[in-house]
Amino acid sequence: MVRKGIKDKVAIIGCDMTKYGELWDKNQYDLLFEAFHSACKDTGINKDEIDASWIGIFYYFTGLSGAMVEDILRLDGKPSTRVENFCASGMDAFRNASFAVASGAYDVVLACGVEKLMDEGGSGLPGFKLFGHPLYPTPSAPAMFSMAATRCFHDYGWTKEDLARVAVKNHDNGSDHPKAHFRSKITIDQVMKAPMIADPLGRFDCCAMSDGAAALILTTPELAESYAHADDYILVKANAISCRTNFPWYIPSNGPGADFTSFPATVKAAEYAYKEAGITDPRKEIDCAEVHDCFTITELINCQDLKFCDRGQAAEELKNGTFNWDGEIAVNPSGGLKSFGHPIGSTGCRMLTEITKQLQGRAEGRQVPDAKIGLCHNLGGAFAVCSTTILSQRD
Amino acid sequence: MIGIKSYGAYLPRYLLPRELIGKAWEFPIVPGTKAVAMADEDSLTMSVEAGLDCLVGIDPKTIDGLFFASTTQVYTEKDSASLIATVLDMREDIITADFTDSLKAGTTAVTRAVDTIKANKDIKRILVVAADTRAPEPSTMWEYGFADGAAALLIAEDDNLPLSIDDYYSVSANVTGPWKRADKDKFIRTFEVKMDAKFYLENIIKVMSEILKRNELKPEDIGAAAYYYNNPRMYGRVARMMKFAQGVAQNSVFFQLGDLGTPMAFVLLIGALRRPKPDAKILMAGFGDGADAILMQVRDRDALRNLGKTRMGFIGHQKSMKALKNYNKFLAFKEVLEKDRYTRKSSAVTIWRDTASVYKWYGVKCKSCGTIQYPDMLRSCYVCRADDQFERVKLALKGTIFTYTLDHLVGGAYLDIPVPRCVIDLDGGGRVLLNMTEIEKPEENVQIGMRVELTFRKEHEGAEFKNYYWKCRPERGRP
Numbered sequence: 115m116v117r118k119g120i121k122d123k124v125a126i127i128g129c130d131m132t133k134y135g136e137l138w139d140k141n142q143y144d145l146l147f148e149a150f151h152s153a154c155k156d157t158g159i160n161k162d163e164i165d166a167s168w169i170g171i172f173y174y175f176t177g178l179s180g181a182m183v184e185d186i187l188r189l190d191g192k193p194s195t196r197v198e199n200f201c202a203s204g205m206d207a208f209r210n211a212s213f214a215v216a217s218g219a220y221d222v223v224l225a226c227g228v229e230k231l232m233d234e235g236g237s238g239l240p241g242f243k244l245f246g247h248p249l250y251p252t253p254s255a256p257a258m259f260s261m262a263a264t265r266c267f268h269d270y271g272w273t274k275e276d277l278a279r280v281a282v283k284n285h286d287n288g289s290d291h292p293k294a295h296f297r298s299k300i301t302i303d304q305v306m307k308a309p310m311i312a313d314p315l316g317r318f319d320c321c322a323m324s325d326g327a328a329a330l331i332l333t334t335p336e337l338a339e340s341y342a343h344a345d346d347y348i349l350v351k352a353n354a355i356s357c358r359t360n361f362p363w364y365i366p367s368n369g370p371g372a373d374f375t376s377f378p379a380t381v382k383a384a385e386y387a388y389k390e391a392g393i394t395d396p397r398k399e400i401d402c403a404e405v406h407d408c409f410t411i412t413e414l415i416n417c418q419d420l421k422f423c424d425r426g427q428a429a430e431e432l433k434n435g436t437f438n439w440d441g442e443i444a445v446n447p448s449g450g451l452k453s454f455g456h457p458i459g460s461t462g463c464r465m466l467t468e469i470t471k472q473l474q475g476r477a478e479g480r481q482v483p484d485a486k487i488g489l490c491h492n493l494g495g496a497f498a499v500c501s502t503t504i505l506s507q508r509d
Numbered sequence: 510m511i512g513i514k515s516y517g518a519y520l521p522r523y524l525l526p527r528e529l530i531g532k533a534w535e536f537p538i539v540p541g542t543k544a545v546a547m548a549d550e551d552s553l554t555m556s557v558e559a560g561l562d563c564l565v566g567i568d569p570k571t572i573d574g575l576f577f578a579s580t581t582q583v584y585t586e587k588d589s590a591s592l593i594a595t596v597l598d599m600r601e602d603i604i605t606a607d608f609t610d611s612l613k614a615g616t617t618a619v620t621r622a623v624d625t626i627k628a629n630k631d632i633k634r635i636l637v638v639a640a641d642t643r644a645p646e647p648s649t650m651w652e653y654g655f656a657d658g659a660a661a662l663l664i665a666e667d668d669n670l671p672l673s674i675d676d677y678y679s680v681s682a683n684v685t686g687p688w689k690r691a692d693k694d695k696f697i698r699t700f701e702v703k704m705d706a707k708f709y710l711e712n713i714i715k716v717m718s719e720i721l722k723r724n725e726l727k728p729e730d731i732g733a734a735a736y737y738y739n740n741p742r743m744y745g746r747v748a749r750m751m752k753f754a755q756g757v758a759q760n761s762v763f764f765q766l767g768d769l770g771t772p773m774a775f776v777l778l779i780g781a782l783r784r785p786k787p788d789a790k791i792l793m794a795g796f797g798d799g800a801d802a803i804l805m806q807v808r809d810r811d812a813l814r815n816l817g818k819t820r821m822g823f824i825g826h827q828k829s830m831k832a833l834k835n836y837n838k839f840l841a842f843k844e845v846l847e848k849d850r851y852t853r854k855s856s857a858v859t860i861w862r863d864t865a866s867v868y869k870w871y872g873v874k875c876k877s878c879g880t881i882q883y884p885d886m887l888r889s890c891y892v893c894r895a896d897d898q899f900e901r902v903k904l905a906l907k908g909t910i911f912t913y914t915l916d917h918l919v920g921g922a923y924l925d926i927p928v929p930r931c932v933i934d935l936d937g938g939g940r941v942l943l944n945m946t947e948i949e950k951p952e953e954n955v956q957i958g959m960r961v962e963l964t965f966r967k968e969h970e971g972a973e974f975k976n977y978y979w980k981c982r983p984e985r986g987r988p
Contacts, residue, residue: 237918238918238919244853244854247859247863247884247886248853248854248855248856248859248860248971248972248976249855249860249863249867249968249976249977249978250884250942250978251930251942251943251944252853252919253914253916253919253928253930253942254916254918254919256914256916256918257914257916257918257919257928257930258914260914260916261912261913261914261930261932262912263914264912264913264914264957265911265912265957268912268957309917310915310917310927311917311918312914312915312916312917312918312927312930313914313915313917313927313952314914315914359891362882362883362884362891362940362941362942364932364940364942365882365891365940366911366934366940373911374911374912374932
């Protein structure tokens with residue numbers, strides 16, 4: 115399947131993100147501009163050194179086409195492409211940028227993502243009126259994922275309190291992150307008593323609507339030696355995407371035994387990524403992971419599908435502290451989508467930035483001890499697209 | 510002979526106690542209840558229900574025509590009959606027509622169906638569906654009467670039929686009784702109620718008396734008389750003036766269901782056919798700018814009894830109805846309250862292209878692995894990945910909930926929040942995602958493993974036309 119792959123061929127030499135939140139006083143231009151220039155500063159380069167860019171944007175109202183990058187960054191006509199792949203848009207922009215470096219086509223490239231959701235108003239993701247077939251039901255995003263929760267309660271015996279622990283853990287982590295949208299700790303009681311969004315998911319089971327941007331600069335490991343992070347650049351070990359049925363997303367055959375209790379796209383993308391990276395025991399080998407937690411149920415199921423624990427055991431493992439900041443695998447040490455919100459096109463790049471800093475030992479106040487190998491994971495659409503990236507410290 | 514081969518009815522799930530209307534406006538309290546359709550129902554969707562009930566055990570492909578009768582048709586330049594026939598999965602080489610603008614449209618459609626079958630050797634069966642959802646002006650006495658419902662009669666030519674149609678007689682009368690201007694009025698108006706009553710009595714008595722006379726029958730020869738009336742006093746006066754014996758004039762509808770409008774005479778007839786007497790002669794009459802009387806006779810009592818057992822008909826619906834607890838719900842159902850109604854984009858092109866799946870409820874079966882799937886927009890099997898191996902299969906209108914949620918975030922024009930979004934495994938195969946309607950306290954009542962029935966409802970008004978699709982509802986007992 116993977117022929118030559120990109121393992122050890124791409125290095126992250128600088129990255130950064132904006133503050134995430136309800137950024138009423140900023141537009142998408144400000145956000146990308148700020149993320150990019152901080153990343154350049156982190157890398158120690160001038161913008162003219164960028165050879166090509168890939169930008170993750172989900173919504174048309176945030177921006178269309180790679181020309182967005184030119185509008186905002188003025189890279190003097192350098193190649194640029196907009197990537198859209200649901201919630202994996204940002205990480206897929208990174209994947210495309212990685213391929214460009216690994217192939218030798220370019221020396222230094224930009225992978226970035228931005229989304230400006232708050233200008234649209236309303237509650238929940240905008241645009242549901244505009245997508246899809248005129249007659250088929252259009253459940254909201256939490257409604258789609260909550261159907262998995264309903265089924266996991268039925269099959270695994272999980273409870274609303276099990277889900278609440280995900281929110282409590284992630285907000286606990288996020289309270290230490292200066293760029294998080296939400297920095298307050300919450301209690302299980304607060305989660306349980308919050309208004310329903312889509313039964314059984316309440317307000318604290320759902321990630322928020324936020325604005326934000328993140329940017330990473332990539333080159334080859336050889337060239338990385340001549341930049342600021344020569345000693346602590348980060349290596350890309352693998353990046354894999356799996357696409358499964360997006361419509362009809364509720365079909366019974368969406369993976370064997372995976373009837374709303376597993377995300378087949380995650381299973382497959384993880385399988386590809388572990389194979390390329392040479393990881394055989396993810397629970398032991400991976401130190402920290404940013405795992406897609408658009409909803410609390412999503413994180414639990416994903417932890418199983420990423421083979422961090424056995425199927426049906428995620429709730430128990432979480433309760434036992436396995437996924438805590440100082441547990442066996444720190445899951446969402448940044449605070450995750452729960453603390454940052456989910457400006458869709460940017461989220462993948464935000465996760466990659468976070469794991470890069472963790473592996474560099476630069477995650478001030480939230481540093482996972484001895485983090486050497488990290489994982490980033492997005493799941494988008496109605497369980498349709500998964501992107502999984504594995505990063506490690508340089509050799 | 511030409512007669513009635515089958516019948517079906519539809520009464521909406523909810524009843525409004527008249528007491529609630531009285532309390533809302535401080536009117537004198539009137540006893541009884543009336544049938545109220547939900548906001549996602551209209552004359553078209555209720556006709557589909559009545560049609561489904563009528564065609565239990567009958568192949569829709571054997572029907573040669575569909576006549577739709579209503580005063581509350583949903584379009585003017587666009588008929589309803591062709592859409593109802595499509596949803597009922599009838600053939601394309603059939604005749605369809607809408608009979609509108611008069612409350613006697615139902616009985617008139619029956620007489621035209623009889624004539625068409627007589628005149629055309631290729632047309633043997635015509636399904637006549639009548640439905641109304643007349644909206645009364647709030648705080649008027651009309652609110653006590655106007656109710657919603659539908660009924661269907663399958664008119665056919667056959668050697669053996671449960672009920673023959675032996676004669677009809679009609680009169681036309683131009684009276685400015687109740688009216689509703691096509692270009693201006695939302696609600697029905699009237700000029701002089703007492704004059705309306707006089708013309709009603711004159712017309713309905715005239716057609717029924719005349720048809721008896723033409724057929725050399727006396728009132729005592731009639732076993733059942735199902736004639737339209739819009740208040741109980743009028744019903745009694747007609748019965749007395751016609752000298753019908755006790756129990757002949759059918760009055761099973763008004764007290765509980767109200768004035769159903771166009772389908773009222775059909776529903777009264779269906780009620781009368783529950784306990785058929787051998788060879789009984791039956792009268793049905795409709796009124797509105799004139800009147801129609803139709804003379805029928807019981808020809809096959811067992812067949813009639815069998816219809817009663819196999820269809821929800823009148824009783825099956827009646828016993829599964831539920832009283833509303835407040836008057837405001839009724840205003841919401843009637844869309845009197847100007848709610849900000851969520852609309853979606855739509856496309857007449859997409860819907861037309863997907864007619865087989867979205868209206869006729871067909872899925873596909875993979876010839877390679879046997880999996881039944883829905884919708885049929887895809888060309889490659891999602892189980893075995895075989896390409897172009899699909900054949901169309903008709904899907905069931907019943908199933909079991911596999912998983913669900915209650916969506917508080919995205920409602921719909923015709924959906925109450927929270928919306929139960931249900932993933933359903935259909936009986937016989939196929940998994941679908943449908944919204945649920947007719948559900949009270951979904952937090953308590955929706956469950957994995959719950960049995961549901963499909964019902965054709967209004968979904969939204971995207972692109973400024975009526976967007977209909979299937980929803981599910983808790984079982985009401987449709988066969």
